[in-house]
Amino acid sequence: MKRIFEDIAYTGAPVQNCFWNVTAPSREFQTLGADQSCDVAIVGAGFTGISAAYHLAKNGVSVILLDAETPLFGATGRNGGFCCLGGSKASDAGLDRLFGKNERLLFRQAEKEAVGLVRGLLETNAIDADTHSSGETQLAHRPKDSAEMAETKATILQNYGVEATYHPKEELMQLGLGGPFFGALTTPLGFALNPRKYATGLLEAAIENGVKVYAHSPVIKIERNPRGYDLRTPVSTLRAEKIIIATNGYSSEDLPDWMRSRFMPVQSSIILTRPLKEDELNAQGWTSDQMAYDTRKLLHYFRLLPDRRFLFGMRGGLFATQGERKMIEREIRANFNAMFPAWSGVEIEHEWYGLLCLNRSKTPYVGAIPDMPGAFAGFGYHGNGVGMGSYAGALLADLARGLVPERPYPQAMRTVPKRFPLGPYRRHLMRPLYQWMAWQDR
Ligand SMILES: Cc1cc2nc3c(=O)[nH]c(=O)nc-3n(C[C@H](O)[C@H](O)[C@H](O)COP(=O)(O)OP(=O)(O)OC[C@H]3O[C@@H](n4cnc5c(N)ncnc54)[C@H](O)[C@@H]3O)c2cc1C
Structure with missing residues (x-):
């Protein structure tokens, strides 16, 4: 091998x-x-x-x-454990150029059916996988990303046939999505699970x-x-x-x-806090069960697990050397602390990483x-x-x-x-x- x-x-x-x-x-x-x-x-x-x-x-x-x-x-x-749309890094324009609009829509349909397939497999086989989250929520990390969400909403409707919901910045705390975010878009497809x-x-x-x-x-x-x-x-x-x-x-x-x-193997890294108490969740303003990610190209993905541990993931190192590993361990904590400062002192009880694949x-x-x-x-x-x-x-x-x-x-x-x-x-x-x-x- x-x-x-x-x-x-x-x-x-x-x-x-x-x-x-x-x-x-x-x-x-x-x-x-x-x-x-x-x-x-x-x-x-x-x-x-x-x-x-x-x-x-x-x-x-x-x-x-x-x-x-x-x-x-x-x-x-x-x-x-994000069971969500995706599977590709190709843009709509890129798919249209290579395969035409109908084939792009067929690919988007496949993404949607993939989520439905998992839902069906869980139900048919009575698998309890600690599911939560009604669709996925994308959080704008800059004002301009929030402004662009109106356009994204239209694209989501065209690609997947569903209405995404835009949440302005002022609503985020109320929705339990507290953090350095400028708006959010929830697409009502997908859910989170224990993989x-x-x-x-x-x-x-x-x-x-x-x-x-x-x-x-x-x-x-x-x-x-x-x-x-x-x-x-x-x-x-x-x-x-x-x-x-x-x-x-x-x-x-x-x-x-x-x-x-x-194939291109690349690493992704995850940290997980201990279960957070209610006052700690309130201090940060993040109480939502939604699975979420930000608008960065090098995105962060995060969610509150049903037992109130917080999962936070991002890209891993390009190499699995000790030096690169240490660097990512520092970086993922720094990114987590910057986004969720109220939890910067909270114990990280679990940490792991692995290989995904790009084509x-x-x-x-x-x-x-x-x-x-x-x-x-x-x-x-x-x-x-x-x-x-x-x-x-x-x-x-x-x-x-x-x-x-x-x-x-x-x-x-x-x-x-x-x-x-x-x-x-x-x-x-x-x-x-x-x-x-x-x-x-x-
Ligand atoms: C940290 C991290 C976070 C991620 N988060 C998400 C997420 O939230 N949502 C999402 O949708 N996706 C996520 N992914 C990606 C997702 O996990 C993978 O795309 C998916 O698990 C791939 O499944 P697979 O069965 O194709 O491959 P894998 O699960 O990687 O399995 C491949 C298997 O092949 C075996 N193998 C390799 N070579 C041989 C051989 N020669 N003989 C026998 N066996 C062999 C390996 O031992 C391995 O068990 C994440 C990935 C990582 C690493």
Whole structure:
């Protein structure tokens, strides 16, 4: 497995103090000890792989799901739990230019359906994932961003067919959204959840439908055989007619070779306070259950959990070195203190980070791997994989069954992303981009 981040990024160290682990401990899974075979083998047990496994098994397909570590080890078990619109960094104008307006609207429809899919999976499988928040609220960090929200409101109506609500600055305290904000826009789509409870519940449902799951079984080689593929792990071989690669930010350059330079892993970081008392919440003026984020390009995302802990996230370091880690630890605290000064003395009890994935196309890829018949991949959700990863999994299940998906499957998700330049050194491309974004955010 050739991976481009420092080794520590692929160990348990970044999630040693992840809060979700405490709320939904993982059960034990065996390693793939003896050779086995199945219809569809899935590499990577996160939202994408679990959703694909669930949707395949529901339709009678025999599935084996492998993870190099444990299920939910990747971003799935450690994200912010915003089940929201997104999955792409492409602008409307960019999508229109490349695919036309109808395809842009189809992509927006897919984003919306991704949120609905998660809602449906929670309900159908009676998964209690501590959900809260009525849609998502974007907070203007400058007056000019607030002024632009009228235009954004119109765009939201066109793209998603829903009326967003604008809240002027004067109303924010009353709404429990107290902070250095100049206005807000609430889009009534999406909700927040405990990502580990959701993914664990879906994994259990997949297992009930017959999916076999193996942990500590890294696929180290993919070979063709006359009827499909042999996935080699250090101790055994899994033979399958079809395979799905669902490794996202934890992907390797050589599994398969086609993945080389086709994805950009980047880090995101989260801190979590102890439960806040009512007088502390009132002192800051933040009492809302809304999941929220600011208008910065290098955005901050935050929400008050049902147990009144406050979750605050932002980008992570470009490298997983100790020096860069220390810098991000300082920066995330400084940003949190600046935005929520009343809580600057409050204990941070949990802190963790992980890898998400960007594509050069700025849109997710969900589809066949060219020149590998019967092989499929889904990756590149641009930090919005709770909904979009689950949705990609459902699409991949259809594709692996040889079906044309009935759900929206826009051109933007079917177009193979080009490789990033600079090969294994491509993370260096992000430094000037982050600097440009920070400059834009002033
Ligand atoms: C800190 C953070 C906060 C985030 N917040 C949000 C949020 O609030 N909302 C949102 O929508 N998205 C968020 N995201 C993004 C979201 O978590 C991801 O997009 C999503 O989890 C991707 O799911 P996945 O199943 O595709 O990949 P992952 O969950 O990353 O899983 C990939 C799996 O593949 C396994 N693997 C890799 N290589 C191999 C191999 N060779 N053999 C076997 N297994 C292998 C890994 O061990 C891993 O478990 C966040 C991400 C991070 C890191």
